[in-house]
Every structure is written in C-alpha cells, then in structure tokens.
Amino acid sequence: xxxxxxxxxxxxxQRLARKLLELGALTLxxxxxxxxxxxxxxxxxxxxxxxxxxxxxxxxxxxxQVLGQALDRDTAVVFHLAAVVSGQAEADFDLGMRINLDASxxxxxxxRALGHGPRVVFTSSVAVxxxxxxxxxxxxxxxxxxSSYGTQKAIAExxxxxxxxxxxVDGRVLRLPTISVRPxxxxxxxxxxxxxxxxxxxxxxxxNCPVAADTxxxxxxxxxxxxxxxxxxxxxxxxxxxxxxxxxxxxSVSAGEMVQALRxxxxxxxxxxxxxxxxxxxxxxxxxxxxxxxxARAERLGLQGDGDFAAIVRAYIADDLECTKP
Amino acid sequence: xxxxxxxxxxxxxQRLARKLLELGALTLxxxxxxxxxxxxxxxxxxxxxxxxxxxxxxxxxxxxQVLGQALDRDTAVVFHLAAVVSGQAEADFDLGMRINLDASxxxxxxxRALGHGPRVVFTSSVAVxxxxxxxxxxxxxxxxxxSSYGTQKAIAExxxxxxxxxxxVDGRVLRLPTISVRPxxxxxxxxxxxxxxxxxxxxxxxxNCPVAADTxxxxxxxxxxxxxxxxxxxxxxxxxxxxxxxxxxxxSVSAGEMVQALRxxxxxxxxxxxxxxxxxxxxxxxxxxxxxxxxARAERLGLQGDGDFAAIVRAYIADDLECTKP
Numbered sequence: 001x002x003x004x005x006x007x008x009x010x011x012x013x014q015r016l017a018r019k020l021l022e023l024g025a026l027t028l029x030x031x032x033x034x035x036x037x038x039x040x041x042x043x044x045x046x047x048x049x050x051x052x053x054x055x056x057x058x059x060x061x062x063x064x065q066v067l068g069q070a071l072d073r074d075t076a077v078v079f080h081l082a083a084v085v086s087g088q089a090e091a092d093f094d095l096g097m098r099i100n101l102d103a104s105x106x107x108x109x110x111x112r113a114l115g116h117g118p119r120v121v122f123t124s125s126v127a128v129x130x131x132x133x134x135x136x137x138x139x140x141x142x143x144x145x146x147s148s149y150g151t152q153k154a155i156a157e158x159x160x161x162x163x164x165x166x167x168x169v170d171g172r173v174l175r176l177p178t179i180s181v182r183p184x185x186x187x188x189x190x191x192x193x194x195x196x197x198x199x200x201x202x203x204x205x206x207x208n209c210p211v212a213a214d215t216x217x218x219x220x221x222x223x224x225x226x227x228x229x230x231x232x233x234x235x236x237x238x239x240x241x242x243x244x245x246x247x248x249x250x251x252s253v254s255a256g257e258m259v260q261a262l263r264x265x266x267x268x269x270x271x272x273x274x275x276x277x278x279x280x281x282x283x284x285x286x287x288x289x290x291x292x293x294x295x296a297r298a299e300r301l302g303l304q305g306d307g308d309f310a311a312i313v314r315a316y317i318a319d320d321l322e323c324t325k326p
Numbered sequence: 327x328x329x330x331x332x333x334x335x336x337x338x339x340q341r342l343a344r345k346l347l348e349l350g351a352l353t354l355x356x357x358x359x360x361x362x363x364x365x366x367x368x369x370x371x372x373x374x375x376x377x378x379x380x381x382x383x384x385x386x387x388x389x390x391q392v393l394g395q396a397l398d399r400d401t402a403v404v405f406h407l408a409a410v411v412s413g414q415a416e417a418d419f420d421l422g423m424r425i426n427l428d429a430s431x432x433x434x435x436x437x438r439a440l441g442h443g444p445r446v447v448f449t450s451s452v453a454v455x456x457x458x459x460x461x462x463x464x465x466x467x468x469x470x471x472x473s474s475y476g477t478q479k480a481i482a483e484x485x486x487x488x489x490x491x492x493x494x495v496d497g498r499v500l501r502l503p504t505i506s507v508r509p510x511x512x513x514x515x516x517x518x519x520x521x522x523x524x525x526x527x528x529x530x531x532x533x534n535c536p537v538a539a540d541t542x543x544x545x546x547x548x549x550x551x552x553x554x555x556x557x558x559x560x561x562x563x564x565x566x567x568x569x570x571x572x573x574x575x576x577x578s579v580s581a582g583e584m585v586q587a588l589r590x591x592x593x594x595x596x597x598x599x600x601x602x603x604x605x606x607x608x609x610x611x612x613x614x615x616x617x618x619x620x621x622a623r624a625e626r627l628g629l630q631g632d633g634d635f636a637a638i639v640r641a642y643i644a645d646d647l648e649c650t651k652p
Contacts, residue, residue: 093492131466131569140457142468143484144569151488155481158469162477166419243457243470 008040177250216291249305334366503576542617575631
C-alpha cells in the first residue's frame, strides 16, 4: 500500500517517514499491510531519505492537480501534516486560510474522489482551545480558538469528522501538544521558543523566552509525537467512532521549569544563555492555550506521552544534537 | 444606513424586513440609526413588501459579484439568513457546502473588503450540537454536529468569530431553536414536521409526525425569532465580547405535547389529522439535537422566548392562519 505524507519535507514528516520505513508496514483493522511506497508532498524538496520506497513530490498542496498526482487508488493512508504555523497564520490571514483550510478541504475532496475512503490522520493543535478553560481540558471541551491558526485547525477537524461520517474518508484527528524540542532553526510558530530555549543554549547560542516563567505549556517530544501518529493511524475505526479528535498525552511544564530542567541536564553555563524579555503578541497567543489536558481517553487508547521534561532534553541531545555534531 | 438580509425572500427574511420597516431604525452602540434602505438578497424574487425602502436583489449568494452588488459602504448591518436546510444539506452534500459554507465565507470576505467592519448577524442552529449531551446545553457546550448542515453551521460560526476578532466584521451568532409554527408549505428541513403537524391539521390537511411522541424539541415561534434577531443585532459589542454565539431561549416540548396543545386549542377533530409513522432518517437527525438549552446567558442579555406551546399555536392562528383565509 501507499502512504502520503503532506508536509513531508518538514521535520515531523521526515521523522514519520523514517519511522514508517523502519516499521515496513502498518496494521489497519487488524491486517498488517506492507508499505510499498511513501509519497512526501511539500512545497520544498527534501531528499534526505535515501530509500527506493520514498518519492518526493514538490508542489502547492492547495493545488488540486498536485493533490491528484499525490493520491491514487493504492493510497491507503494519508498523514496530513502540512500547515502554516500559528504566528504566520496570524500575521498573514489569507495564507493561513489557503493552506490550513482550503488545502485541507481540497485534500479531503481528493480523497473522496478516490472512492475507497482512505484513512486520513490529521494533526490538530492545542490552539483550538481558548477563553475560560477548565483546569484540565478534555477531548470534548468546547473549541474556542483565539487565533486564526486555531480557527483553521478547528474547522478542518469539523470537516474531517463530517467527511468521515459520510464515509468519504476514515479520519482521525490527533491534537498535538506543543512539540519540544524541535531540531533546526526557529520558525514563525508562536510556540517556537518552547524549542528555542533548549536547542539554542545547547548549541552554544543565546535564546530569549518571550513568556513569563510561570506560563504553563503542554509538551510532547518529537519521538513520542511520531509514535503517536503511527499508533493513532493504527487505531481501529470502532475505537474512535464516538469522537474522532484525540488529545495526545503531554506533560505540563512551566517555561521556568523547562529552563530548570536544562540546567540540571546541561549545567548553569548553558541554562544562563536564556534571557527573559516578554513579547506581548506571543504571550497573548500562548497564554490562550490550555496548560494541561485530561488524557484519560488517549491513554485508554494506548497513546503515550513522555516521562518528564529532563528526559525530553536528554532525548533531544541523543537524537538530534549528537548526530548534527561535526 | 442600509441593511442587507440574505435569504430575504424566505419566510423569516420577509418577517424580519417587515419588522425593520415598522421599527424604522436600529440602535447600534447606543446610537439610533434610521434605516433608509433594506436589500433583500435571495435566489428567488419576493415582491410582497411594498415599501420604497425595500430593494429585491436576485442572484446566487455564493457569487461574489452578486454580493458586491448587495453591499456598499453604507451597509451597516447584514442579517445572514440564507441557508440550505438540514435535510437538503444531508441529501446534497456539495450544495450544502456551497451555500452554507462557501457563501457564508464569501459574505464575510465581501464585508471585510468594505473596510468598515459591518455588523453581521448570523443565524445558526441547534444542529451544531450532537453526540452525548448534558441535560441542558449551554452556550459553551462543545459543538459536535452529526449532520452536514450542523457541520457547515459550526464552521461558519468559527469563521464569524475569527473575522470578528480580527475586526473585519462585528459578528453575532444567534443559535435558533427549531422555528414552529412556520407558515407555508413543508420544506426539506429535518424539522419540517415540527411546523407541519400543527399547520396542516389547522389548514384541514393530514400531517405525519416522523419521530416518536416522546422526542423532545426546542422550539421558538416566528414572532419571537424576529424579535430576537433585532435584539441580538442591537446588543453592544462589549456584551458579547467573551463569546459571540448565543443560544436563544426556547421551550422544550415533546412531539406528543405539541399535538396535545393543538388538541386543546383547536379540538380533537383537528388534532386527529396527525398520524405517527416513524421515519428513520429524520428521527436520527432530530434525535441528535438537544431537547433543552440553558438560556441563562441569553436571558441576561435580554433575549426572550415564548410562554408555552399552546400560546405559540394561538399566535400562529392570529398571525398567519387568519390572514391567509379567503
């Protein structure tokens, strides 16, 4: 069977592809199905995966012709990761609408046109929540996004649910905690600092934390995120029939605790590279997100989070920092 | 100032226009503003309102050129009532998406292009709720639509909230209970019977109730619905700043109690014209809607529902039945 990953050149897409190549198969409704072909669709090319099963497609995901090339009757699974990140969707409303909403809808339409109801795993976000929130949000807490990004993700969730109900696709929505520690460079996500305040100091650079030290974040490591994408994909349809969106387990950590964990793992000299200049715009967006989720349902479904943040920092050092050293 | 009513040829649009003509002005942010012009936009023409302030525009509301003609810099208020009803949106998915979602978005985009942030009053529906529900749904109960109509309304609500947050429009969402008793003929709404089982027997015709007698409905009379549209439009922006959608007050009545009220008001011979043949498709859609709302917020905001269902039947006889008699 074929697997399509949108946003396949991105950091999560690449890791997911590597994981799928390693696994060699996915179990769908109790049947183990070998992966013969992985299409990585993105606006930029990323040829870092050297495997005959991997095919890179470059193009605009909002373009139905590009989607037409990326999907065919052998496509059994689509991981839809492509998105304009939160800060960028807030700064450029039309771009966010085109990629986060229109392209998601075009993808669902293209899947519908295939006729065989492919499985679609869609990554959503903590940003669908906002306003006055309970101490711990649940999978069925009301969506109340306070950003255009969160609005677009919430709308795509609703579309996926209706396309699933009608049998056009077999959709699953995985609401990702903020991913930390992301490798690479800072991006336009409002949560970019949640990786930067760990990654940059470990790389010998200064980093600024734009939110107050007591701001709580709900975090998941890249390693666990990829495992959750695979596990979420493999859930039987009957297990998520009542409600498609699943809030993935994370850990609730304050920005101050994150830097404290860095201090424990890497020492004072590294942790002291973090400065604390507030940024009102970022603090407002991040402050509207819940700092803790009730993950009882995800855990019942077998999805797992991380132990503690120090373990996440150590995993980053092992998975990413070591292998990028000269 | 100018007022635009989409779906202006429909029963609610016509009643609202008549009410606005009678009022002559709307109070927006404490300022009484005379209504000089009412545009009624719809796919069909309805010239029943003979008043120089009324202008009928015929066209497809999903067509941005038509919207361009319907809006200008003097348009201060838009009542967006145009929609494909629930049963039709379920039967024809693409039509529902085009009118309930694409046209709503085009309308918001056209309002944004005006630059002055017109007030937009959007009518949403009980159908945005579904699944396991609390005994009494609140304005902030999670949306979980179980129909394409409910999905499309929920998406339009989210868009309106984000367009409002960004200052493109000043939006208000009024979630309407099922309107009963609607005059006219049956339509493709799943809730069409909620008017039919009263209207047809009073008109001397037989009517079928497709849901069980104990199915609870949440109802509002046309008279109160129009009053709520005006009152909702006139709410100060500060009063709804925390959450734009408002669940309008209704009364919780079972199908059996509705026919019993008809019996009390009009006698056995009339009530006995109702038959009880179940229709699985309609029962499923209507059964997914909540039968009772917590309206504390709406009532705090000054929005009012009806007394009891017998009073609604009497109001229908007074407002509609009498004036259609030869």
